[in-house]
Amino acid sequence: MTQSIQRYLGAADPLARLKEHAARLRRLQADLQRCLPPLLAASCSVANLKDDTLVIFAQSTAVAVKLKQMAPSLVQHLREQGHPLTDVHVKVAIRQPRPTRPPPIERRISAQGKQCLTAFAATLPADSPLREALERLARCSR
Structure with a gap:
């Protein structure tokens, strides 16, 4: 691993730090899912945690707008769950379209x-x- 990445991570064991960050994101995802209505919870996911700012990906613009409206209460709820957050940023996740299936091969019998x-x-x-x-x-x- 390069020195710049090790310096950025600031740990003797960078893998342990990454595992810890991933575990924290999983806990945030679970707590976020519990504090949202089911349809809204199914339409968003935790993307990252930068400093004390939670980044959430929304599946559509409508979901993003609703999450932005709920941001203050989300921060408060997640703080109550033990996550020291100061802000929530919501981004619309651009989904790649599923690859189209090739048309079925026509098989003919003479x-x-x-x-x-x-x-x-x-x-x-x-x-x-x-x-x-x-x-x-x-x-x-x-």
Whole structure:
């Protein structure tokens, strides 16, 4: 790890400091979820803690506006839970769109293939599940 990062973290064991910070963020997330209405809690998450300022990501602008309105009461509630905060910053998280699925591959059975399926199905017993499946495949294929 570079010296500048170690100096920034200010600890002999930087990994321990990062683990401690992550644990604190998890506790803040849990306490934040408890103090918000369920729909609002599901639409936001703790992003970071810088000094005594909590950064929250909101899923939409409407959620961000509501959280900004609630910021003073959020700070008070989280202070009561033992988190020494002075401010809350709310940011709208820009979600990356899900990658689109490629269209399904069209599979076709040739006319000769259909004839072979039908001919083979005819050789099977009438009550055979395989015969029913092959006949259905021949009928429904393009």
